Amino acid sequence: MPKSLNTKGKNSIFRRIADLYIDGFRNMTVGRSLWILIIIKLFIMFAILKLFFFPDLLNSTYNNDEDRAQHVRNELLKNK
Amino acid sequence: MNELTSLVDWSRAQFALTAAYHWLFVPLTLGLSVIVAVMETIYYRTRDKKWLGTTKFWMTLFAINFAIGVATGIILEFEFGTNWSNYSWFVGDIFGAPLAIEGLLAFFMESTFFAVMFFGWEKVSPRFHLTSTWLTAAGASISALWILIANSWMQYPVGMEFDPAQMRNVMNDFWALVLSPVAINKIIHSVFSGWALAGVFVVGVSSWLLLKRRNVEMALRSIRVGAWVGFAGILITVFSGDGSAKVVSKVQPMKLAAMEGLYHGEQGQSIAAFGILNPAKTHDNDEPPFLFDISIPKGLSFLAEGDLNAFVPGISDIINGVKVSSEGDTLNTVPYAERIAIGKEAHKALKQYDDAKKAGDTAAMNKANMALQKNFKYFGYGYFDTPEEAIPNVPITFYAFHIMVIFGSYILLFFVIVLLCLYKKSLTKLLTDSKPVQYLAILSIPVVWICSEAGWVVAEVGRQPWVIEGLMPTRAAISDIPTTSVIITFSIFAAVFTGLLAAELNILFKFISKKSKENIDNPTI
Structure with missing residues (x-):
């Protein structure tokens, strides 16, 4: 019988969910190098690219939707 | 204009690079999740440990692919906000609603059950585990569904009304958006092409095992499931491709x-x-x-x-x-010269609306809005001076389409031959002993990926110059940012993606090689 079914009422559901993840990560075999790569990737994406190269132009430049709409109206009326 | 062309081209190249990289992983996730679920279902019904070993082997490859691909799509959203801010604003909640549903429902569903699938073998009952595996597969497809609906709207904008005050398209018919013929065909075509791709992947990797004479029984067992799922996938892909062509002939005849x-x-x-x-x-x-x-x-x-x-x-x-x-x-139909004239009328009406708004003249705003709505269908044509500007790149579209069709036909034939070899005993030797056949199966892996990427090239290059068909050309969608910053980020992406892909493929190959030397049929739970 699976372990989880032997622990009726002993542990809360949250504890069991936490255990699922903690034990899972602890026992990973191919996971370690993958996780290193994922962390490097996420760091490059969020701490470098998003922060320094990809600002949300409209949200960072204007405080309200009316100004954002006006900006886009001006942009679309330019004969590009 | 040259500066703008350069900015548009670099931004398009950057988006294409990111999307193509993202699509390397998505179809394998869509298809391999189903193949793994089928394998686990067989294990659940037979309780044969060999099937458990087979399931776990492919499940680990699924996990590696999932981990490699995770978050690659988020970069596209960064680009929307920076490079394509006019477009992002103009689409309004049309894009926001499907993507929000995708984020809230599908992603959480996928990631929650993904954890149970990998970490839960000893923690939950076999039935619950199997359910989680199927729900992970369903979550992946639902996740793709919403993105594809959003993309379909760009090809065939329906179910909305343009509001010049907000400068956004406001959704007024959710079901028109979801059930548009473009969306239905695109969803079926894309999701099931993932089944075909994963089927070729499974047959190809299994053929490598057969070539090396390792885990032969497990390889043949895997080929059986992979080939059937792949065969079903390619058949549905072909039929939905035919449906797509008929819809394209009506809504995007230029493509x-x-x-x-x-x-x-x-x-x-x-x-x-x-x-x-x-x-x-x-x-x-x-x-x-x-x-x-x-x-x-x-x-x-x-x-x-x-x-x-x-x-x-x-x-x-x-x-x-x-x-x-x-x-x-x-x-x-309406000639392009006339569409351009109507589009310019729509631009004039928007300018009048803008002037009236600044003057606080509500009556003039309403009048201008009426003129705008009347001509809005061809709003995007107002950016052109000649009809030639509305013609997509014919060589890229033509060759990509023919590569997709020729390679897709090859894949259909590939599955027919593999299934024949599996079920006709006199031919099974070809799979187990014939090196040319095994090499051919292995080489079919890059073929199916090229086919899949070519399909997206047809869809996206073929609809140019539009980012939203008839309403917004690509050059109007672009933000006013320096070209050099796009060139820098393009170069960073190219370098980072290449490095990460090499490292990640290395992990994948090492796992397959290492695991192939063990007895996969005898796993430990």
Whole structure:
């Protein structure tokens, strides 16, 4: 019988969910190098690219939707 | 204009690079999740440990692919906010709603059950585990569904009304968006092509095991599931591709004409099965469209209309607004020169709306809005000066389409042969002993990926110059940012993606190689 079914009422559901993840990560075999790569990737994406190269132009430049709409109206009326 | 062209081209190149990289992982996730679920279902029903080992092997490959691909799509959202801010604002909640549903429902569903699938073998009951595996597969497809709906709206904008005050398209019919014929065909075509791709992957990797004479029984068992799922996938992909062609002929006839390099259409139009385009051909000269071609008589009429004698318009016909029905009647569509004039009227109305708004003149705003709505269908054409500007890149669209069709046909044949070899005992030796067949199966892996990427090239290059068909050309969607910053980020992406892909493939190959030396049929839970 699976372990989880032997622990009726002993542990809360949250504890069991936490255990699922903690034990899972602890026992990973191919996971370690993958996780290193994922962390490097996420760091490059969020701490470098998003922060320094990809600002949300409209949200960072204007405080309200009316100004954002006006900006886009001006942009679309330019004969590009 | 040159500076703008350069900015548009670099931004498009950057988006194409990111999307193509993202799509390397998505179809394998879609298909392999189903193959793993089928394998686990067989294990659940038979309780044969060999099937457990097989399931776990492919599940680990699924996990590696999932981990490699995770978050690669988020970069596209960064680009929307920075490079394509006019577009992002203009689409309004049309894009926001499907993506929000995707984020809230599908992603959480996928990631929650993904954890149970990998960490839960000893923690939950077999039935719950199996359910989680199927729900992970369903979550992946649902996740793709919402993105594809959003993309379909860009190809065929329906279910919305443009509000010049907000400068956004406001959704007024959610179901028109979700159930648009473009969306339905695109979803089926994309999701099931993932099944075909994963089927080839499983057969190819298994063939490598057979080539090395490792885990032979497990490899044959895997080929059986992979080939059936892949065969079902490619059949549905072919039928939905036929459906897509018929829809494209109605809502994006210019794209269909570019796919076929067709300039002047006729009734009973042939289809080029293979061809080399004449680079000197333009829509307004008399040069032949092909230097060489092998055509199937009446093929395009049947593909586009389901009628061997139907008229299919070419690029010049569409520009001139001429179309002929299958009964031979000449139907007039709106010529491009007229669309440009209507588009410019729409721009004029928007300018009047803007002036009236600044002056606080509500009556003039309403009047301008009425004129805008009347002409809005061709708003995007107002950016053009000549009809030529509305023609997509014919060579890229044509060759990508033909690569997709030729490679897709090969994959269909591939699965037929693999299944024949599996079930006809005299032929099974070809799979287990014939090195050329095994190498062919392994080499089919890159073929199916090229086929899959080519499909997206057709979809996205073929709809140019539009980012939203008829409403917004790519050059109007772009943010006013320095070209150099786009070149820098493009270069960073190219370098980072190449490095990460190499590292990640290394992990994948090492795992397959290491695991192949063990007895996969005898796993430990």
